[in-house]
Amino acid sequence: MTLTPKSGVLDIEAYVPGRSQAAGAAKTFKLSSNESPFGPSxxxxxxxxxxxxxxxxxxxxxxxxxxxxxxxxxxxxxxxxxxxxxxxxxxxxxxxxxxxxxxxxxxxxxxxxxxxxxxxxxxxxxxxxxxxxxxxxxxxxxxxxxxxxxxxxxxxxxxxxxxxxxxxxxxxxxxxxxxxxxxxxxxxxxxxxxxxxxxxxxxxxxxxxxxxxxxxxxxxxxxxxxxxxxxxxxxxxxxxxxxxxxxxxxxxxxxxxxxxxxxxRAHVEMSLRHNEIWRARLIDEIRAAGYRVDDSVANFVLIHFPDQPGRTSLDADRFLMSRGIIMRGCGSYGLPQCLRLTVGSETANLAAIAALRDFAAVK
Ligand SMILES: Cc1ncc(COP(=O)(O)O)c(C=O)c1O
Missing domain, CATH: 3.40.640.10 (Type I PLP-dependent aspartate aminotransferase-like (Major domain))
Incomplete structure (x- = not known):
């Protein structure tokens, strides 16, 4: 017996969710799914x-x-x-x-x-x-x-x-x-x-x-x-x-x-203020570390990596994961050269900035 789904169904590439674990890292920061760093009120x-x-x-x-x-x-x-x-x-x-x-x-x-x-x-x-x-x-x-x-x-x-x-x-x-x-x-x-x-x-x-x-x-x-x-x-x-x-x-x-x-409303206002402050700071600091980062009006930023051996988004992702920083690879969005970073807690943001700086400094 052959069971055939409707036309189109088998052309679907299943949705790829943001990862939630970084094997081997002592502490992890999940910055891969644009969730709020504060959770609910x-x-x-x-x-x-x-x-x-x-x-x-x-x-x-x-x-x-x-x-x-x-x-x-x-x-x-x-x-x-x-x-x-x-x-x-x-x-x-x-x-x-x-x-x-x-x-x-x-x-x-x-x-x-x-x-x-x-x-x-x-x-x-x-x-x-x-x-x-x-x-x-x-x-x-x-x-x-x-x-x-x-x-x-x-x-x-x-x-x-x-x-x-x-x-x-x-x-x-x-x-x-x-x-x-x-x-x-x-x-x-x-x-x-x-x-x-x-x-x-x-x-x-x-x-x-x-x-x-x-x-x-x-x-x-x-x-x-x-x-x-x-x-x-x-x-x-x-x-x-x-x-x-x-x-x-x-x-x-x-x-x-x-x-x-x-x-x-107070919880939403607080989350919004945090996002405004940290979105701007993340963009500034990641640019200062030498990366191309697009402007953002949301709670995440898109970081571009060069197509240069040792410097690609895959290389960066490996490095970041070893430091427990979980970003979102953008291959499924047709942007394999990019990683998407959610604005996280202050601790997570500082860890992400430090890890990106360290990756930029790797010889
Ligand atoms: C643009 C966009 N629309 C919709 C959704 C889905 O959100 P929900 O959790 O409400 O299903 C997402 C989730 O990441 C999204 O990025």
């Missing part, structure tokens, strides 16, 4: 523990308490919010709902690998556009739109390049979309951006019928382990996603923790 942990009493009971099926908390926090309509088991789930559900065999999903090179996975899993055609100077180029995207384009995924800010597309450019992209195409703004890192010309996407969703914004509790809220994300959608899209998602896709402990995390 104490209030979120308390709320998570408070779920003990209801562990035996199915949660309310629409994540109502979380949708209502998000709606109140951001001033949105709760019935246009869909929660997911991480924003990963929602990004995938969008393809499950809207992409038919042979239809196209467009995204930029060097962006989050899930877009391609979700496309191929639905027998869709991935249209990966070039990213000159590692930036999403709206003109190139517009030129590649066809009547078959159903989804345009854009990570804003982008992982792993740490740059962003301005609100005006996003609007320009939106205006060029063909009929029946959804613009998916993946705003997983939006909380970290402090730029006047940036918008996470709420206004664009509110003012149109074909834009979805996804957000996550995995980054600034420090809840990556319990998997909570959400989308703000047009009503009709929320309706479609709600038909397709698993009935109890966000567990009760995750819902409670996320509600509490949202309310603890």
């Amino acid at each position: 104490a209030e979120a942990i308390k709320a998570y523990r408070g779920a003990e009493a209801v562990l035996g009971i199915y949660p309310e099926g629409t994540a109502r308490i979380l949708r209502e908390a998000i709606a109140a926090h951001f001033g949105l309509a709760a019935d246009r919010i869909v929660c997911g088991n991480g924003s990963d789930e929602i990004l995938t559900l969008l393809a499950n709902c809207y992409l038919r065999q042979g239809e196209e999903a467009l995204f930029a090179a060097h962006s989050f690998s899930l877009y391609k996975i979700a496309t191929l899993a639905n027998s869709g055609i991935p249209v990966e556009i070039p990213a000159p100077e590692l930036r999403f180029d709206v003109d190139i995207a517009v030129a590649k739109l066809t009547p078959k384009t159903r989804l345009v995924y854009i990570a804003n800010p982008n992982n792993p390049t740490a740059n962003y597309v301005s609100a005006a450019e996003l609007r320009r992209l939106h205006q060029a979309l063909p009929d029946g195409c959804i613009l998916v703004i993946d705003a997983a890192y939006s909380e970290y951006v402090r730029r006047n010309d940036f918008e996470a996407g709420i206004e664009l969703v509110s003012g149109s019928q074909n834009v979805v914004m996804t957000r996550t509790f995995s980054k600034i809220y420090g809840l990556a382990g319990i998997r909570v994300g959400w989308a703000y959608c047009p009503k009709a899209v929320a309706d479609a996603l709600n038909r397709v998602r698993a009935p109890f896709n966000v567990n009760i402990a995750a819902q409670k923790a996320a509600v509490a995390a949202l309310a603890d």
Whole structure:
């Protein structure tokens, strides 16, 4: 008997997560998955523990308490919010709902690998556009739109390049979309951006019928382990996603923790301040050590290594791992010459800077 998956499935290169262990190092610093160095707020942990009493009971099926908390926090309509088991789930559900065999999903090179996975899993055609100077180029995207384009995924800010597309450019992209195409703004890192010309996407969703914004509790809220994300959608899209998602896709402990995390603004502000200070310092110090580092608006930085024996990203990674510094190799993002470094705790950041300096000094 031969079991054959749908066309596209076997073309998928399985997602490569950030590594979490460095064999042999006495102390390790996991700076490979853009998690918060602070983890969740104490209030979120308390709320998570408070779920003990209801562990035996199915949660309310629409994540109502979380949708209502998000709606109140951001001033949105709760019935246009869909929660997911991480924003990963929602990004995938969008393809499950809207992409038919042979239809196209467009995204930029060097962006989050899930877009391609979700496309191929639905027998869709991935249209990966070039990213000159590692930036999403709206003109190139517009030129590649066809009547078959159903989804345009854009990570804003982008992982792993740490740059962003301005609100005006996003609007320009939106205006060029063909009929029946959804613009998916993946705003997983939006909380970290402090730029006047940036918008996470709420206004664009509110003012149109074909834009979805996804957000996550995995980054600034420090809840990556319990998997909570959400989308703000047009009503009709929320309706479609709600038909397709698993009935109890966000567990009760995750819902409670996320509600509490949202309310603890002091924790978020503290994480943000730390990120601003250390992102700038990491960039300055790593550049001063002789590396090319791109500007960043997120909670990570992209470091480039030369194609020179002994100096490559693989050589650097080996050296860094021996010192317990776990960064993210970017081969799966089409950037094998780069390592991505998450802004960590002060101790971790100082250890990363010292290790990079020492690697630069190796003869
Ligand atoms: C750009 C981007 N979008 C989405 C996600 C997924 O986040 P979640 O933990 O909510 O599934 C990530 C995770 O690293 C990401 O980098």
